Amino acid sequence: MSILTLKGVSQQFGGLRAVDDVDLAVEPGEIVGLIGPNGAGKTTLVNLVTGVYKPTSGSIEFDGQRIDGLKPYQISRLGVARTYQVVQPFPEMTVLENVMAPATFAAGAKSVAEARDEAMSAIEFLGLAPQKDVLAAELTLAGRKRLELAKSLAMKPKVLLLDEVNAGLNPAEIDVALEMIRAIAARGVTIILIEHLMKVVMNLCSRIVVLHHGAKIAEGLPLEITRDERVIKAYLGNRYAEANPGGKANG
Amino acid sequence: MVPAAIEPTRYSMLYAQILLNGLVLGGLYACIAVGFSLVWGVLNVINILHGSFVVLGSYIAYFAYVHLGIHPFLSVILAGGALFALGYVVQAGLINRVVGAPVLTTLVLTFGLDLILNNGMIVAFTADYRTVQLAHPLGSTVVGGLVLPLDRLVAMLLACVLTVILYFVLVRSSIGRAIVAVRMDREAAALMGVNVKRIYAITFGLGALMAGAAGSLLSLIFPISPLNGSEFLGIAFIVCVLGGLGSISGAIVGGLALGAIQSFGALLIGPQHGLTIAFVLLIILLIFKPTGIMGRRGYE
Amino acid sequence: MTVRPIYVLAALLLVAFLPLVGDNYVLRLGTMFAMYAVLAQSWNIIGGYAGYPSFATAAFFGLGAYAGAILQGNGLPMPLAWLAAGIVAGLFAALMGAAILHLKGHYFAIASLVLAEVLLEVTTSWTSLTGGGMGLNLPVIRMSVEAQAQLFFWAMLGLAVLTFLMSWYVSSSRIGFALRCIRQNEDASSMVGVNTTFYKVVAFVLSALFVGSAGALYASWVFYIEPPDVYSVLTSVKPIVMVMLGGAGTVAGPVIGAAAFLVMEEVVWRNFLSIHSAVLGLLIVALIFFLPNGVLGFIRKRKRTGADHSKETAA
Known part of the structure; x- marks a missing residue:
């Protein structure tokens, strides 16, 4: 059974149809890549799944339960975690406190000690232990991206939506991040990866979904997608991508 | 017993008169609020001083009339100029230093400054209510059964003219365009060479200018006392929320709406509660539609 | 500089011995201090921890004062009237909070400020219940002036200690953690499972309960209340200044700020009345x-x- 199912999901903002009649089924343990040009509706889709917006029409099921219309905090407690394109730490808290927040509220730790233990295991898993007492505002960008991952891991998610976790990182940092995402997936977490870097998507994903103008235009194995004519037209076909085949599509 | 046929006309005349009174008041309210709205929109500062600025404008008009015989309609220039200078100095010297601080800091700072200005006015002018008694009032005239209070009407028209002038200053002049640019995107404006701090000071000065001008027009209509400052501030709040923040058309719509609401409210539940209805309405609007009736932002 | 909460609690308890050393003037100051400490600590919950610029303190205070006065006038014993006033203010905060806490920044500030304005107008108009603009007298207490001064001092100080314990508890509990998350990043808070609406309403209610009781206590203390007195906008602004003075979002800050503010205010009143x-x-x-x-x-x-x-x- 699919862990996450979207049926005919649409989101209308005034005259703009940001997400248009999208069907999607994600199986447990998959790493699904979600790609598309800027403005294709990827982040809006994440916002729909995590409850920031309520879909204008359609339904979203998670683990056999309707979740469209639930509040973000309710969805996060069910086991859907996300990271933001622009990292969102609690700047005046330490790394440990930052990770304790999801352990306390989303994962429902019974005590401060339990929350601290949960948080520490997520911090150690991501190699942040040396910085656990540093204020989040003082971390480097790569550090804050890692903190973001630690926070979502501490929610004990079943599904993790990663919204451009690699944006702004240098190639060495990206390689580290790739390893981390693999390690998280190996723990049995289903991952939906929004990504601009084709290298990352091709490397990690078992399946790729392409959005264009809010609609799903293609879905399949990475190799199939690169050969799909509609995708090439819509996405790889843009001038910038032609100039950098297989590289950074846009920024 | 009054013949039934006359009743509807009598009532519609009454309503028309109330609406007219409300709109005349509303035009003045718009003039009070437009400067407040400008400062809020551009600086993201709620200027608690605004009410006292209006009162100060009234005092300038009062003393200009009593000592120099200058008609309050002309003092608009005097009061506007003086208040612009005061506003510019206050912003450049004080508020600019905390302009990016959390909401609470600027609110408390302007509150503190208001305590100083308001107390200063009480010491200088006493809290007694004063009125401008014109030697040659225009009186009132009756047109089509409606009583037109001419002094108020002219004051209201002048208020509208001032508001329209402000609109053209913002849209046409280079300073105005810089203000609008800073409002839209501070960083981009700074990159384009706009001196943001100076624009802030000018904007605050313009806000004070409009308050001062409104104050001298109001000196003909309301008794003058420092104690009225908070009421003018409340009016500015309500108009901004009613009409939507930061647009001149919003201030006009909000002002006229408040004037009408207050007049009809006074008819329905007594003159002392006109403002109560407006406050209750304000809460309801804030809860359901914080962008105001117009629901737009900017200087369209 | 951090001050450990236990020292502040000890200091508050030490103040309780004031009647042994001071005359009625000192007791009046002590009562004022306790009242300010209640207001500042309460505001700190919504303003300091949650970071919402609330100007609703005067609304809670005035509502509490009138609720207490009316209930006492109808024969409810004084301590029960104080308790009931706190509950009335808390319920009012829960209702209003649910309505206005989705607003941010200036809009929230204005909405909270207007609450007091509306209550002021309603209280002034509802003459049959509140005495309207003429104000309201409270039942006379058969006690010597000295005994009364001590009674109200201890009662207000007790309330300040209760508020302190509440504030201390909040700081180390889930509530405080949730509120600090909300202040630093509200959207991210809901993403890590914080029910932001719930915790904001809790914070608003906690910032009202003790203020409502303080209002009722104040009414009993001064015998006579009128709308502009108890709904004064200064009642909303002073606690903010105190908390800024002492340090927002800390347990000790508001108490220290309240003491510092009272000293300054007293010096100013004595030397620069006009x-x-x-x-x-x-x-x-x-x-x-x-x-x-x-x-x-x-x-x-x-x-x-x-x-x-x-x-x-x-x-």
Whole structure:
């Protein structure tokens, strides 16, 4: 059974149809890549799944339960975690406190000690232990991206939506991040990866979904997608991508 | 017993008169609020001083009339100029230093400054209510059964003219365009060479200018006392929320709406509660539609 | 500088011995201090921890004062009237909070400010219940002046201690943690499972309960209340200044700020009666510009996060 199912999901903002009649089924343990040009509706889709917006029409099921219309905090407690394109730490808290927040509220730790233990295991898993007492505002960008991952891991998610976790990182940092995402997936977490870097998507994903103008235009194995004519037209076909085949599509 | 046929006309005349009174008041309210709205929109500062600025404008008009015989309609220039200078100095010297601080800091700072200005006015002018008694009032005239209070009407028209002038200053002049640019995107404006701090000071000065001008027009209509400052501030709040923040058309719509609401409210539940209805309405609007009736932002 | 909460509690309890050393004037000051401590600590919950610029303190205070006075007038014993007044204010905060806490920044500030205005107008108009603009007298207490002064001092101090215990509990509990998350990043809070609406309403209610009781106690203390007195906007602004003075979002700060503010206010009242509000204004302006650990420390922190954002775009 699919862990996450979207049926005919649409989101209308005034005259703009940001997400248009999208069907999607994600199986447990998959790493699904979600790609598309800027403005294709990827982040809006994440916002729909995590409850920031309520879909204008359609339904979203998670683990056999309707979740469209639930509040973000309710969805996060069910086991859907996300990271933001622009990292969102609690700047005046330490790394440990930052990770304790999801352990306390989303994962429902019974005590401060339990929350601290949960948080520490997520911090150690991501190699942040040396910085656990540093204020989040003082971390480097790569550090804050890692903190973001630690926070979502501490929610004990079943599904993790990663919204451009690699944006702004240098190639060495990206390689580290790739390893981390693999390690998280190996723990049995289903991952939906929004990504601009084709290298990352091709490397990690078992399946790729392409959005264009809010609609799903293609879905399949990475190799199939690169050969799909509609995708090439819509996405790889843009001038910038032609100039950098297989590289950074846009920024 | 009054013949039934006359009743509807009598009532519609009454309503028309109330609406007219409300709109005349509303035009003045718009003039009070437009400067407040400008400062809020551009600086993201709620200027608690605004009410006292209006009162100060009234005092300038009062003393200009009593000592120099200058008609309050002309003092608009005097009061506007003086208040612009005061506003510019206050912003450049004080508020600019905390302009990016959390909401609470600027609110408390302007509150503190208001305590100083308001107390200063009480010491200088006493809290007694004063009125401008014109030697040659225009009186009132009756047109089509409606009583037109001419002094108020002219004051209201002048208020509208001032508001329209402000609109053209913002849209046409280079300073105005810089203000609008800073409002839209501070960083981009700074990159384009706009001196943001100076624009802030000018904007605050313009806000004070409009308050001062409104104050001298109001000196003909309301008794003058420092104690009225908070009421003018409340009016500015309500108009901004009613009409939507930061647009001149919003201030006009909000002002006229408040004037009408207050007049009809006074008819329905007594003159002392006109403002109560407006406050209750304000809460309801804030809860359901914080962008105001117009629901737009900017200087369209 | 951090002050451990236990020292503040000890200091508060020490103040309880004031009647042994002071005359009625000192007791009046002590009562005022306790009242200010209640207001400042309460505001700190919504303003300091949750970071919502609330100007609703006067609404809670005035509502509590009138609820207490009316209930006492109808024969309810004084302590029960104080308790009931707190509950009335808390319920009012729960209702209004649910309605206005979705507003942010200036809009929330205005909405909370207007609450007091509306209550002021309603209280003034509802003459049959509240006495309207004429004000309301409270039942006479058969006690010597000295005994009364001591009674109200201890009662208000007891309330301040209760508020302190509440504030201490909040700081180390889930509630405080949730509120600090909300202050630093409300959207991210809901993403890590914080029910932001619930915790904001809890914070608003906690910032009202004890203020409502303090209002009722104040009414009993001064025998006579009128709308402009108990709904004064200054009642909303003073606690903010106290918390800024002492340090927002801490347990000890508001109590220290309340004491410091009272001292300044008393000096100003005694020496500059006719310009006392201008001097208060000067103090506020000076506080914002010159007190490094007060407001400016707060701003500097904000600026640091701002600088980080620009670092990120540059990366």
